[in-house]
Amino acid sequence: MSLRKQTTYILSIYAIFLCAVLCYQPIDYVDPLIGTGGFGFGVGGDPVGVQVPFGAVRISPDGSDGDIWLDFLHFGGYHYSDTTIRCFSHTHMVGSGVSDFGNIGIMPTEFVPTNTTTNQYWFQQKFSHENEDARPHHYGVRFDSGIVSNLTVCGSHTAKQIHTFPATEISDELNMNKLNQIQGKYVVFDLGHSLSAGKDNGVVQSFVNISWLQTVSELKSARTEITGYVLNRGSLTGRNGVGVLIYFAAVIADTPTATAVGDRSRPAPKWNSSTAHGEQVGAVLQFHSSRIEVTSAISFVSIDQARRNLDVQTNKETKSFSDCVGDTYTIWNRSLSSISVEGPINGTTTYRKFYTGLYHSMLAPTLWSEEDGVYLGMDNQTYIVPDGTRRYTDMSIWDIHRTQVPLLDLLRPDVSADIARSLVGMYLEGGDIPRWPIANVYAACMIGSHSNIMFAGMLAKNITDFNVTAAYEGIYLQATEPNRPHVRRDGLADYIKNGFVPTDKFGKAASLTLAYAYDDAAVAAIAAYLGKHKDAAVFANRSLNYQNVWDKTNGYMCPRNSNGTFRCNKNPNFHEWILSDSGFCEGNAAEWRWFVPHDLPGFVKLFGGPRKWVEELSIFFDKTWSDPTTALPNPHYWAGNEPDILEPFQFHAAGRADLSQQYSRHVMDFAYSDLPDGLPGNDDYGTLSAWFVWAAIGMYPLAGTDTYFIGSPIFNHTTIYFEEEGSLEITAYNATIENMYVIHIELDGRPIDIRTANVTHHEIKNAKSLVLHMSNTP
Numbered sequence: 001m002s003l004r005k006q007t008t009y010i011l012s013i014y015a016i017f018l019c020a021v022l023c024y025q026p027i028d029y030v031d032p033l034i035g036t037g038g039f040g041f042g043v044g045g046d047p048v049g050v051q052v053p054f055g056a057v058r059i060s061p062d063g064s065d066g067d068i069w070l071d072f073l074h075f076g077g078y079h080y081s082d083t084t085i086r087c088f089s090h091t092h093m094v095g096s097g098v099s100d101f102g103n104i105g106i107m108p109t110e111f112v113p114t115n116t117t118t119n120q121y122w123f124q125q126k127f128s129h130e131n132e133d134a135r136p137h138h139y140g141v142r143f144d145s146g147i148v149s150n151l152t153v154c155g156s157h158t159a160k161q162i163h164t165f166p167a168t169e170i171s172d173e174l175n176m177n178k179l180n181q182i183q184g185k186y187v188v189f190d191l192g193h194s195l196s197a198g199k200d201n202g203v204v205q206s207f208v209n210i211s212w213l214q215t216v217s218e219l220k221s222a223r224t225e226i227t228g229y230v231l232n233r234g235s236l237t238g239r240n241g242v243g244v245l246i247y248f249a250a251v252i253a254d255t256p257t258a259t260a261v262g263d264r265s266r267p268a269p270k271w272n273s274s275t276a277h278g279e280q281v282g283a284v285l286q287f288h289s290s291r292i293e294v295t296s297a298i299s300f301v302s303i304d305q306a307r308r309n310l311d312v313q314t315n316k317e318t319k320s321f322s323d324c325v326g327d328t329y330t331i332w333n334r335s336l337s338s339i340s341v342e343g344p345i346n347g348t349t350t351y352r353k354f355y356t357g358l359y360h361s362m363l364a365p366t367l368w369s370e371e372d373g374v375y376l377g378m379d380n381q382t383y384i385v386p387d388g389t390r391r392y393t394d395m396s397i398w399d400i401h402r403t404q405v406p407l408l409d410l411l412r413p414d415v416s417a418d419i420a421r422s423l424v425g426m427y428l429e430g431g432d433i434p435r436w437p438i439a440n441v442y443a444a445c446m447i448g449s450h451s452n453i454m455f456a457g458m459l460a461k462n463i464t465d466f467n468v469t470a471a472y473e474g475i476y477l478q479a480t481e482p483n484r485p486h487v488r489r490d491g492l493a494d495y496i497k498n499g500f501v502p503t504d505k506f507g508k509a510a511s512l513t514l515a516y517a518y519d520d521a522a523v524a525a526i527a528a529y530l531g532k533h534k535d536a537a538v539f540a541n542r543s544l545n546y547q548n549v550w551d552k553t554n555g556y557m558c559p560r561n562s563n564g565t566f567r568c569n570k571n572p573n574f575h576e577w578i579l580s581d582s583g584f585c586e587g588n589a590a591e592w593r594w595f596v597p598h599d600l601p602g603f604v605k606l607f608g609g610p611r612k613w614v615e616e617l618s619i620f621f622d623k624t625w626s627d628p629t630t631a632l633p634n635p636h637y638w639a640g641n642e643p644d645i646l647e648p649f650q651f652h653a654a655g656r657a658d659l660s661q662q663y664s665r666h667v668m669d670f671a672y673s674d675l676p677d678g679l680p681g682n683d684d685y686g687t688l689s690a691w692f693v694w695a696a697i698g699m700y701p702l703a704g705t706d707t708y709f710i711g712s713p714i715f716n717h718t719t720i721y722f723e724e725e726g727s728l729e730i731t732a733y734n735a736t737i738e739n740m741y742v743i744h745i746e747l748d749g750r751p752i753d754i755r756t757a758n759v760t761h762h763e764i765k766n767a768k769s770l771v772l773h774m775s776n777t778p
Helices: 003-022 303-313 321-336 348-360 404-411 413-430 451-460 468-480 492-498 509-529 533-549 597-607 610-622 647-654 657-671 687-697 761-765
Strands: 060-064 084-089 105-113 132-135 138-142 148-153 158-164 181-190 202-216 221-233 244-252 258-263 266-271 275-278 281-286 291-299 339-344 374-376 382-384 699-701 707-710 715-721 727-733 741-747 758-760 769-775
Touching: 060 138, 105 291, 138 321, 148 321, 158 303, 158 321, 181 291, 202 258, 202 281, 221 281, 221 303, 244 303, 258 275, 266 281, 275 281, 291 303, 321 348, 339 348, 339 687, 348 687, 404 413, 404 451, 404 687, 404 699, 413 451, 413 468, 451 468, 451 509, 468 492, 468 509, 492 509, 492 533, 509 533, 509 597, 533 597, 597 610, 597 647, 610 647, 610 657, 647 657, 657 687, 657 707, 657 741, 687 699, 687 715, 707 761, 758 761
Parallel strands: 727 769
Antiparallel strands: 060 084, 084 105, 105 181, 132 138, 138 148, 148 158, 158 291, 181 281, 202 221, 202 275, 221 244, 244 291, 258 266, 258 281, 339 715, 374 382, 699 707, 707 758, 715 727, 741 769
């Protein structure tokens, strides 16, 4: 080889190498399979399919292990242990701990039964992960049958699917084979499909209609339309006593050779029919073509609105599948590029964990307003959002207020402002600020009034473009009136009178007291913002009620009886709150022992001072590492649930930020990986994923305030690009696996105390650089 050719060859290889390093985009590191595995309490529960950020359509496979389906493995529809895909449905929860949605299933099949069968999923397809490709903008699978399915979305409410059948000659006639099956190329619409399990749950009413035209002037081709609705009554959507209506409109640019409709209770479909109404109906369409493309849109308002969503988001059906894939890729990559990271301490694994975590943090909440701004209010009336705003729902507020919403406050304050407007709008329409809104339903799941903390945090960060007065009105009513129409504080009258919720009257009483104290601190902050100083003083005083469940004899937060006596468990275990009422919510006394986020300095003093605090908190964490399983709750620090999620960073309160850095690094390694079971528990609408994102960049939010604790970055260089303008560069000199301690901090050249190591939101928004010097010793 000549020198010139050698040089050209070397330069080509170098160019390929540079592109591999420099041209790799954030989206390319995302692995949607992370968070789809785990068992028991360690199930991540994230759907694996496709959506745009905050999209209402989450088109995703719903699977099973053959005919074995366990609901707790399938809260997101798909589990990595699945060997079969039942169908691709349009609506999904995101990492929740309950089952709901999973509606409007579509599936290709090569046969249809002629006789009634007990298998409602006769069309399910076997698959293996070797023949599967999951990305934020595209999901594809080759089934064992040879059928290939590809999915994407064309916006917030519209999806596309292409189902390609093997190139074999199959008659268009309805001919039976030896198994009493009619062979052909079919698409099944299963409107009875739902992820909700149990009596009276799931789809309780449905309708489907098939219509077609031979030609459509704009499309120059045949066109079949399938429309209908389902009434879904899930674990949360059913809490209004009725359920939620989901409408759809789907189009196929082809004419079927045969159609049939039927009911799931009698799965043999009735041919030459096109309309069905019943409890759980469905439709089957046979086609001559080996390639069937389905474009579908959903609406929570009407079938006509579903058509409108499809029309706008596909540009009158002119957008191709590849157009939608490309657009979704661009949208996701732009969103993920809000944080740029370089120099990971542990190679590409670190990139994969980080950008998948950021991706999961932007799956929800759900965009509830549809094309033209239309949405269904909490009073079931139709509204249009004000120009320039959006309505959101599906907010696991008990979870997301801790990490995911603060991340949106930083990266997407526009979304945070719309969240605040949405919550206020729900109050004005329905009479209460929700605790856990899903669709237009007050699910009232979990405890507390933690929307207060979201509001207070936003105001502290100058996110104020919402009706703060109306928000405070709703907040005040929930904090002072024991009886509310939809969302109340259990035990509120006793809490106001005695300063705690009595455990002999109410379950989870200690947790209720601690949660209300935190909420009241947020109410005080909002009142102060509005100049309501008398209210602020009252609620600030109530925020100290955490002291009333502190048993100084045992050194724990304990449930307390009406007569003032404590009921303490001196040996907290993982199952005490599962098997009976321990006085705590989704955690034990060891995990709730530290829950005073709003008054850490005061609690350190009450605890016995910084030395005692550090000693006991260290023991608490050191006991954690001997129990690596996530299938059962860890009886010590439980990374897979929310009550103790702040605790790795609570050493800051005692002036030992170095220990926060040490233990947060350990949790990142101990509890998170880039495998399907890489989340330590239910992702809870991005809460656990957002925890990792914060810890990885070396900052952590104190929810309800504008304070960030400085932790231990796992990247040498991070750039945060703010939505409005500007950016912050975080440089961690000498960050390695061993060098986890921050020994010097500068914000735009100004030294920061390394013992307490915190900055405010306003400081970082106005700064250019945060410089951290790392070492293997504090």
